[in-house]
Amino acid sequence: MRRQNGSGADMGEIVNGLERALLSRPVPTGDAAVRFLLRAEKGSTKNVAVLLGISQRTVQRWATTRPGMRRRPSAVHAELIDQAVRARWQPLVRARRRARAEADGFVFHTRARFGFAAPAGSSDDPRVRLITQYLSGEVARELFAARDAGGGEQQQMVILARALGHAYFRDGGRRAHGLGIAFTDVEFADFSID
Numbered sequence: 615m616r617r618q619n620g621s622g623a624d625m626g627e628i629v630n631g632l633e634r635a636l637l638s639r640p641v642p643t644g645d646a647a648v649r650f651l652l653r654a655e656k657g658s659t660k661n662v663a664v665l666l667g668i669s670q671r672t673v674q675r676w677a678t679t680r681p682g683m684r685r686r687p688s689a690v691h692a693e694l695i696d697q698a699v700r701a702r703w704q705p706l707v708r709a710r711r712r713a714r715a716e717a718d719g720f721v722f723h724t725r726a727r728f729g730f731a732a733p734a735g736s737s738d739d740p741r742v743r744l745i746t747q748y749l750s751g752e753v754a755r756e757l758f759a760a761r762d763a764g765g766g767e768q769q770q771m772v773i774l775a776r777a778l779g780h781a782y783f784r785d786g787g788r789r790a791h792g793l794g795i796a797f798t799d800v801e802f803a804d805f806s807i808d
Contacts, residue, residue, distance in 0.1 A: 626767035631803035636708040647699045666694045715754040721806040727799040740796040753777040
């Protein structure tokens with residue numbers, strides 16, 4: 615399932631997997647997300663309203679405990695809430711996990727179409743493969759730099775294709791020089807940061 619992030623860039627499996635790896639707990643949703651924003655803004659419905667660009671009365675309707683007065687956020691408001699919560703959720707945990715990945719590397723686990731850009735019938739032609747591969751901190755730095763620069767899923771796929779090709783097919787640069795790597799149709803992407 616693809617989502618849109620705050621900048622409007624397409625968030626695919628790789629971007630979502632990278633985001634999941636940076637968190638130690640799931641991001642709050644629904645009523646818990648509204649409560650989180652209120653806590654983050656020290657209970658001020660006015661500050662939450664300014665943060666979301668809506669009226670204070672709307673936020674008060676979401677937060678009230680009076681029977682029959684409580685309202686649920688619309689789909690548009692729910693998306694605004696989700697973006698605000700994601701921007702504020704676990705900043706220290708995210709920073710520590712990112713630093714650890716950039717220093718020590720990570721394990722990338724995916725199911726995708728992967729292989730050499732070779733003629734059909736070759737033993738290494740692109741086909742759907744289940745891959746679990748350690749990738750270095752250098753790759754993590756490239757992925758995070760691309761994400762920070764606003765790069766989308768395609769740019770991250772290029773980075774991962776090059777890294778997986780080097781580690782998986784080229785055996786760390788000892789064989790298969792000069793062959794192009796195909797990495798497409800990502801079904802899922804998980805990153806394990808220790």
